[in-house]
Amino acid sequence: MRASEDAYRRRSVWGVLVVALLIGVYLVQHGLGTGGPPQPAHAYAAVFDPVHEAAARQLPAAPDPLPSSRPVAIRIPAIEVAARLTPVSTDKEGWVEAPPPERRNLAGWLDTSPTPGEQGTSVIDGHVDNATGPAVFYSLGTLQPGQHIDIARKDGSTAVFTVYGIEAVRKDTFPAARVYGEKGKPELRLITCGGDYTKEGGYEGNVVVFARLTEVRR
Known part of the structure; x- marks a missing residue:
């Protein structure tokens, strides 16, 4: 017994x-556990560009733009990201394609954008989660202005970017010109999914990080 x-x-x-x-x-x-992935404070507002530009003006002077060199890895110490990079393109509707979803620790560099450190705005995206759990950019929404993003390049240099803005934007009103537009300096955008999630439609928005080149390590 x-x-x-x-x-x-x-x-x-x-x-x-x-x-x-x-x-x-x-x-x-x-996308429902403990409220889903962390979201930035600036969520679904109309325009935060003036806020970003005020923060950007406090950054150190940008180094001279670098020559083209394919990015091979990304490191974000503040959120413990260390991942390889693979080239990605855009789909038929113009959206940036993501890396294979089963590769949870892989991010994608948009190969039609400048390489990180070149003049212009370079774009990197990654999954927030996949069928097995959180993925490479799950914690992107917790980044804060002043934190750093390191991009290792094939030529052996590391382009260091400083975050000056982060927000969530709706996919149905995605501000492409503001996110991807030329700023006159080497810039970086990190993008992942964000906002509310439904099984039918997926995530309703994107988390976007705005950063500018502030250092080059060789």
Whole structure:
């Protein structure tokens, strides 16, 4: 009788753990766990460009633009990101394609944008999550102005960018000109999915990080 009761208790405990694990996986996959991925404070406002530009004016003077060199890796110390980069293109509707979803620690550099450190605005995107849980840019929404993004380039140099703005924007009113537009200096944009999630439509928006080249390491 005692052995049967102990076995029953063990089965019950394991049953609870398995159910809890399955619920956790479901919530992560469906963007609902603890409210979904972290979101920036500036979410779904009309225009934050003046705020960004005020912060950008406080940055150190930008170094001279670098020559073209393909980016190979990204590192964001503040959110413990260290990932390889792969070239990606745009789809038929003009959206930046993402890396293969099963590669959760891989980000994509838009190969029609300047290479990071060149004159112009370079674009890198990555998944916020996939079927197995959080992915490379899951914590992007927690970045703060003043934090750094390091891009290792094939020529051996590292382009260091300083964040000066971060916001969430709706996909149906995505401000392409403001996000991708030329700023007169070497710039970087990091993009991932964000906002509310539905099984039918996925994430309703994007998290966008605005950063500017402030250092070059060789």
